[in-house]
Amino acid sequence: MLLAVCAMAHPAGAQTADLVLYNGKIATVDENFRIVEAVAIAGDRIIGTGSNTEMKKLAGTKARLIDLKGKTVLPGLIDSHVHSVSASLHEFDHRIPEMETVADVLKYVHSRAGALPDGQWIVVRQVFITRLRDQRFPTREELDQAAPRNPVMFATGPDASVNSLALKLSGIDKNFKITDGAPGRIERDPVTGEPTGILRSCSRFIKVVNPGREPTPEDRRNRLKELLADYNSVGLTSIADRDAEDGDVELYRQLKDRGELTCRVFISLGVNAQMPMEQIEARMAATAANPLHRYDNMLWLRGIKVYLDGGMLTGSAYMLKPWGVSKVYSIDDPNYRGMRYIEPGKLYSIARTAMKNNLQPTAHSVGDGAVEALVDAYEEVNNELPVAKHRPCISHSNFMTLRAIQKMGRLGVVADLQPAWLWLDGATLIKQFGYDRLAYFQPYKSLFENKVVAGGGSDHMQKIGGFRSVNPYNPFLGMWITLTRQPRWTDQTLHAEQRITREQAIRLYTINNAYLTFEEKEKGSIEKGKLADLIVLDRDILTCPADEVKNIGVEQTYLGGKLIYQRQ
Numbered sequence: 001m002l003l004a005v006c007a008m009a010h011p012a013g014a015q016t017a018d019l020v021l022y023n024g025k026i027a028t029v030d031e032n033f034r035i036v037e038a039v040a041i042a043g044d045r046i047i048g049t050g051s052n053t054e055m056k057k058l059a060g061t062k063a064r065l066i067d068l069k070g071k072t073v074l075p076g077l078i079d080s081h082v083h084s085v086s087a088s089l090h091e092f093d094h095r096i097p098e099m100e101t102v103a104d105v106l107k108y109v110h111s112r113a114g115a116l117p118d119g120q121w122i123v124v125r126q127v128f129i130t131r132l133r134d135q136r137f138p139t140r141e142e143l144d145q146a147a148p149r150n151p152v153m154f155a156t157g158p159d160a161s162v163n164s165l166a167l168k169l170s171g172i173d174k175n176f177k178i179t180d181g182a183p184g185r186i187e188r189d190p191v192t193g194e195p196t197g198i199l200r201s202c203s204r205f206i207k208v209v210n211p212g213r214e215p216t217p218e219d220r221r222n223r224l225k226e227l228l229a230d231y232n233s234v235g236l237t238s239i240a241d242r243d244a245e246d247g248d249v250e251l252y253r254q255l256k257d258r259g260e261l262t263c264r265v266f267i268s269l270g271v272n273a274q275m276p277m278e279q280i281e282a283r284m285a286a287t288a289a290n291p292l293h294r295y296d297n298m299l300w301l302r303g304i305k306v307y308l309d310g311g312m313l314t315g316s317a318y319m320l321k322p323w324g325v326s327k328v329y330s331i332d333d334p335n336y337r338g339m340r341y342i343e344p345g346k347l348y349s350i351a352r353t354a355m356k357n358n359l360q361p362t363a364h365s366v367g368d369g370a371v372e373a374l375v376d377a378y379e380e381v382n383n384e385l386p387v388a389k390h391r392p393c394i395s396h397s398n399f400m401t402l403r404a405i406q407k408m409g410r411l412g413v414v415a416d417l418q419p420a421w422l423w424l425d426g427a428t429l430i431k432q433f434g435y436d437r438l439a440y441f442q443p444y445k446s447l448f449e450n451k452v453v454a455g456g457g458s459d460h461m462q463k464i465g466g467f468r469s470v471n472p473y474n475p476f477l478g479m480w481i482t483l484t485r486q487p488r489w490t491d492q493t494l495h496a497e498q499r500i501t502r503e504q505a506i507r508l509y510t511i512n513n514a515y516l517t518f519e520e521k522e523k524g525s526i527e528k529g530k531l532a533d534l535i536v537l538d539r540d541i542l543t544c545p546a547d548e549v550k551n552i553g554v555e556q557t558y559l560g561g562k563l564i565y566q567r568q
């Protein structure tokens with residue numbers, strides 16, 4: 001009798017669910033953004049979505065039925081730009097405070113001078129001056145005062161400010177010249193010719209010795225696991241590491257083999273574009289031959305990343321028009337347009353070689369000059385080899401032009417952008433460039449209109465913690481800023497006409513990011529056949545006041561049908 005009932009409930013061929021979430025508001029993020037009540041899961045896959053009654057019918061006898069009590073559910077979120085391994089180790093030696101002013105920086109340097117023996121290096125990395133309220137580097141003299149007996153390096157992006165002892169130990173004096181042929185500029189006092197302590201794009205000459213404890217392999221695994229668990233707590237179930245070193249790849253592989261990877265990881269391997277082309281080709285061929293280049297939904301080595309220009313936080317993004325003379329960015333040349341690190345011919349060769357090896361190329365391209373150069377390189381490759389199926393990518397893509405956007409749409413070029421930067425840095429950028437020149441700064445609406453698939457990411461590189469990290473990786477912060485475009489420290493909106501809808505904001509962190517990593521058939525929406533990655537929210541992202549979106553909390557996170565995070 002029991003058998004007969006089962007046979008009736010589950011006609012031959014239909015799958016049986018072992019988990020059914022029902023009575024929810026489930027945003028499937030399918031093509032029509034359909035909302036359903038329930039989802040049925042078998043193993044790691046979604047086997048159906050629909051009404052409570054329909055989905056309960058799929059439940060097997062031992063299935064767990066979970067009443068969502070009206071809660072909103074989204075697909076597991078995806079961050080398309082992180083540097084998780086180094087970020088997880090950033091505070092391995094000691095906790096580093098948040099720094100909002102030069103005084104905060106000097107206080108921290110002074111405290112380190114007290115904690116370390118004389119002569120040991122004090123290094124402050126990536127505390128961007130454009131994010132300090134003072135908007136300047138600490139000076140050589142200030143650093144001398146804060147730490148007279150320790151060499152100090154305050155490094156942001158490609159630039160650094162150092163104290164007298166650091167200059168001395170590095171052999172950088174009045175007569176020092178850059179002779180290695182690579183880019184760089186030592187700032188000097190116009191009267192005496194002495195270095196001011198500010199080094200542009202040449203911190204490679206600073207002979208810094210890392211003063212911190214070295215993590216053991218076990219420490220490295222534990223820190224990364226801790227970070228991935230924190231990602232899960234803000235709703236992330238997938239990440240794209242955009243510049244992994246060989247050791248990082250190995251660490252991800254170890255976690256995967258131990259069954260300890262709690263985020264799906266797509267890897268763009270870092271390639272040093274300054275190497276000779278033969279070496280670059282060899283590195284790409286080796287990457288394509290790596291067993292991790294075969295698809296696996298937990299770990300996939302499928303791309304490469306190079307650096308095309310500098311950054312907007314350090315006044316070195318490569319722009320189409322001059323940056324303009326600026327005290328904040330220490331720019332005194334009115335024709336200065338930023339730093340470009342790869343010449344056109346080589347950029348083309350790198351892009352072409354990557355795609356020939358079935359590797360998605362991406363380049364760090366912040367300024368509109370860099371974005372256009374990269375799009376042009378992809379277009380040139382497209383003349384002999386259709387690029388659309390390789391989904392060549394632009395990382396950051398902050399300053400854009402309509403011309404670049406339209407060309408990207410035509411060629412099938414994708415982009416990973418960092419919405420939180422608009423919030424963090426918008427005020428400084430308005431001051432530097434003026435409002436009008438920012439018409440295509442993070443132009444989300446134009447990207448959607450021109451059918452460019454763009455994804456949201458954080459560029460997480462330091463610390464663990466969704467809001468305290470640099471850059472903050474809480475994806476709800478990212479979604480929120482695309483709705484408001486309201487930078488901090490100002491009451492001005494930054495081109496409100498580029499705001500997008502909530503549905504689109506959600507797409508940035510789900511299906512679009514899945515497309516960026518060639519996985520839109522596997523994940524990124526709650527649809528039959530896809531991986532059962534989903535999150536339960538503490539409020540309704542589709543109807544709550546816009547300003548609350550950044551504070552949305554995650555109650556449960558499921559990865560492949562398994563509960564991996566439960567809010568306490």
Ligand SMILES: [Zn+2]
Nearest residue numbers: 081083242459
């Ligand atoms: Zn990055």
